């Protein structure tokens with residue numbers, strides 16, 4: 229449902245308020261460039277853009293701590309970047325260069341980084357959910373306070389993996405934050421054409437999982453709701469499911485002719501765009517000037533250009549190393 | 562008439578839907594989206610949402626439903642978007658579809674056709690580039706097809722639908738844009754392998770997405786003075802052993818080309834077949850060109866290096882003749 233654009237004051241201090249803006253802008257500009265480079269043939273394979281959904285990753289990541297685990301999907305450039313992966317590493321990975329986070333083995337859909345506890349980049353719909361449950365179980369068994377945040381699209385809710393994962397998490401009261409990015413379409417299949425019961429929170433609740441819902445186009449709401457979810461998770465010791473209601477502005481992937489939705493629908497959602505509505509709110513409060521916005525944008529532009537140059541000058545993995553990552557090298561070798 | 566592999570498949574689906582009210586399709590994004598590889602594009606408008614049935618993301622669920630519908634008297638064609646996701650449905654395919662006839666003492670048959678896109682070569686990385694034809698070909702109770710030509714893309718579906726048992730049909734993603742002459746109506750069998758290029762000195766045995774590469778290699782070998790015969794297996798289970806063996810006995814040398822990983826590959830089965838049955842007819846040990854034993858990498862140069870390629874086929878062939886080639 230399309231409601232009024234997010235509005236009102238931003239109840240955060242300047243560091244957080246501006247940080248969120250910078251986060252969204254970095255993801256947006258990175259992906260706009262990626263789309264351009266796809267057109268130029270520099271990036272190949274599947275490329276799933278997050279454009280329109282940036283508020284979700286931005287608001288949610290800033291609620292998590294650096295120690296927490298993150299599991300993501302193939303639409304994860306934003307999650308990786310905002311989790312702390314260098315833009316250079318992401319771009320190099322998309323170019324297929326050895327300097328990429330996954331040595332060019334993974335590409336756009338498989339961004340992994342152990343140092344920031346980012347467990348991928350999973351391109352099997354629903355595939356990350358059981359994995360997140362297992363991570364949370366391991367943390368629980370090791371008395372660690374870590375939370376495991378698992379991002380997935382609403383399409384995954386039709387998969388058995390979702391239901392099995394929710395049940396286990398609810399049954400064992402595991403510290404999983406289920407972050408459902410409901411952008412209304414799974415490729416070309418609208419939620420209402422996929423689910424008899426479209427109230428996603430109701431489904432999650434049936435597994436004994438606590439639920440919350442947020443306007444995913446509103447970075448303020450996303451951040452506040454995610455913080456509340458984490459508090460609940462820590463205080464009550466139950467998994468929490470958050471539905472972020474959002475929208476994808478671009479095609480599903482670069483192969484999608486978008487036959488399944490009206491341009492007018494996309495345009496209507498764009499009027500609720502996470503970036504321009506948020507910067508307008510900061511401006512209305514006198515906390516951001518146009519000049520400051522432009523300065524930030526040009527700084528981000530420089531970061532993107534630097535990432536592209538880095539990826540361009542990167543190297544191709546040598547064929548001699550081809551078999552290297554098939555098995556873990558034994559310490560003796 | 563010239564048409565693409567994709568159009569040929571669509572023509573076959575259209576004819577099946579128009580010709581038999583029991584036929585219907587199920588799968589992810591086959592309707593409104595127009596088909597992931599655009600094979601089913603336009604069929605929703607023509608046949609309606611009852612018969613071109615978009616499903617939720619539930620591979621296990623809708624393949625199971627296809628089995629039930631087949632048992633219930635329909636002739637479902639289930640599209641699993643890619644072989645990678647067919648793993649989520651494997652339990653239904655292996656434990657139900659393939660076993661039902663046997664377990665029921667012959668009382669029930671499952672006339673289900675499952676179409677699956679397969680293979681690598683599009684830089685879509687490890688989780689989206691599998692070749693598991695060998696896994697499926699391992700299972701008694703199902704038939705496994707690999708149309709590699711436009712003609713087979715047009716003709717195999719009808720034969721599959723006419724079969725009383727489950728049939729899994731693999732469509733290599735690199736073939737969808739392949740174009741060739743193909744009449745409107747095609748009748749083909751789903752029992753035999755075919756000679757795609759006659760030759761006398763070397764058998765190149767392959768199937769699916771590796772056929773075009775193998776034909777290229779055969780032409781290159783011709784310029785080097787080696788007259789290669791190319792066998793397209795077409796049907797991966799049950800295998801047409803007589804056609805394979807006749808070619809090998811004639812040519813006395815064989816290379817098997819298979820995009821599956823080498824260990825436990827379909828190529829391994831073919832080589833075993835040759836060694837068991839034509840050992841004394843061979844002038845050289847059979848060779849295999851398979852994918853390197855590594856997950857399929859994203860970067861193009863690495864992906865190319867991992868997959869069978871015409872150069873690798875040529876090299877493997879030359880190695881059977883010793884140096885220099887005749």
Ligand SMILES: Cc1ncc(C[n+]2csc(CCOP(=O)(O)OP(=O)(O)O)c2C)c(N)n1
Nearest residue numbers: 303351352353381382383384413414415646
């Ligand atoms: C098990 C499985 N089935 C099908 C696909 C093909 N596929 C890739 S993305 C996608 C849509 C998923 O939609 P959703 O979960 O809502 O996430 P979104 O792409 O909208 O972010 C599909 C069907 C897949 N990758 N994995």
